Amino acid sequence: MTLDARRVLLIANPAAQNGRGADAAAEAEVLLREALRGAAVEVRPTAGPRHGVDLAAGAAGFDVVVALGGDGIIHEVVNGLMALPADARPALGVIPVGSGNDYAGTLSMSCDVARAVGQLVAARPVAVDVGRVNGEWFAETVSFGLDAAIALDTVERRRRTGRTGTALYLAAGLDQLMHHLDCRPYRVSFDDGPLQPGEMFLFAVQNGPTYGGGFSVAPEASVADGRLDVVIAHPPLSRAKATLIFMLAKDGRHTRFRELEFRRVRRVRVEFDEEPPAQVDGERLRGTAFDITVTPHALHVLVPPQARAEVVGDLSPRGYVHVPEASDAEGDA
Numbered sequence: 001m002t003l004d005a006r007r008v009l010l011i012a013n014p015a016a017q018n019g020r021g022a023d024a025a026a027e028a029e030v031l032l033r034e035a036l037r038g039a040a041v042e043v044r045p046t047a048g049p050r051h052g053v054d055l056a057a058g059a060a061g062f063d064v065v066v067a068l069g070g071d072g073i074i075h076e077v078v079n080g081l082m083a084l085p086a087d088a089r090p091a092l093g094v095i096p097v098g099s100g101n102d103y104a105g106t107l108s109m110s111c112d113v114a115r116a117v118g119q120l121v122a123a124r125p126v127a128v129d130v131g132r133v134n135g136e137w138f139a140e141t142v143s144f145g146l147d148a149a150i151a152l153d154t155v156e157r158r159r160r161t162g163r164t165g166t167a168l169y170l171a172a173g174l175d176q177l178m179h180h181l182d183c184r185p186y187r188v189s190f191d192d193g194p195l196q197p198g199e200m201f202l203f204a205v206q207n208g209p210t211y212g213g214g215f216s217v218a219p220e221a222s223v224a225d226g227r228l229d230v231v232i233a234h235p236p237l238s239r240a241k242a243t244l245i246f247m248l249a250k251d252g253r254h255t256r257f258r259e260l261e262f263r264r265v266r267r268v269r270v271e272f273d274e275e276p277p278a279q280v281d282g283e284r285l286r287g288t289a290f291d292i293t294v295t296p297h298a299l300h301v302l303v304p305p306q307a308r309a310e311v312v313g314d315l316s317p318r319g320y321v322h323v324p325e326a327s328d329a330e331g332d333a
């Protein structure tokens with residue numbers, strides 16, 4: 001099967017992965033033109049932060065917009081595409097040239113440019129859910145507390161040192177666990193239920209399963225089930241246990257700890273007394289009160305044949321949703 005697209009726009013972040021994005025975009029342009037003979041392929045590099053939003057918002061009339069870069073540029077392109085009316089919204093394709101590449105991982109896209117182009121050409125459009133926090137759309141993740149502090153620390157370390165990958169995330173994680181294991185009070189409402197108080201070390205709201213470069217915090221999250229997966233780590237949690245959970249979460253093996261709450265919801269409102277560390281798709285998010293929703297099947301995304309059906313479909317076994325006894329009254333699981 002070959003992708004049926006007459007007009008393709010490649011929005012490329014030349015600064016992605018410490019500048020590798022520029023060469024990757026040149027390679028992708030040639031390969032896309034070769035693979036999609038008969039299609040018009042236009043390339044627009046971003047000039048700086050948020051430019052990707054404007055470029056994508058101006059993409060009405062294209063069949064496909066391919067975002068080349070990391071989670072940051074995907075986040076911007078999703079925000080631009082979601083600003084278009086649904087019937088004028090091109091499908092999104094992804095060529096991962098980032099450091100974390102969580103959304104690309106969710107879609108099972110290869111990080112090799114040539115392979116990724118091959119995957120896009122063989123892909124099928126799947127209508128996936130898009131999250132929204134305080135008006136900002138998100139593809140994969142929003143989180144508060146420890147995990148957000150780790151994700152933000154990772155971005156800063158990466159820019160400082162040029163290092164990437166799991167080792168970098170582990171280093172940032174262990175540093176935060178040792179020096180900033182802070183418990184934060186919050187008030188939360190799920191699916192328009194009453195606001196209930198709680199305390200947390202981390203609070204993640206996931207459209208896809210991972211954050212921070214492949215940390216599988218909500219391993220059964222699907223981007224096409226019309227729901228968001230919520231993961232909350234509650235006190236009491238010793239540093240040793242928090243570290244164990246952190247290490248196991250890399251591969252999604254942390255779901256049985258009773259300190260962790262897992263929910264699957266459509267809407268979350270969460271409030272904090274003081275601004276917590278917060279990230280949306282790996283970028284810093286500011287504020288103390290957050291309304292988080294999901295718009296089901298709002299965006300067509302090019303999904304390669306390699307994608308896992310439980311992640312891009314509504315087939316997940318739903319085994320791990322559980323709420324600790326103390327917070328049973330907060331709402332249904």
Ligand SMILES: Nc1ncnc2c1ncn2[C@@H]1O[C@H](COP(=O)(O)OP(=O)(O)OP(=O)(O)O)[C@@H](O)[C@H]1O
Nearest residue numbers: 017046047048049069070071072073098099100101
């Ligand atoms: N031309 C540009 N120059 C500098 N920064 C840019 C430019 N275009 C976009 N950006 C910004 O670069 C940031 C990072 O982008 P992106 O996510 O694509 O790459 P990355 O950080 O290497 O990958 P990842 O997010 O997976 O770690 C985003 O905040 C984006 O706004």
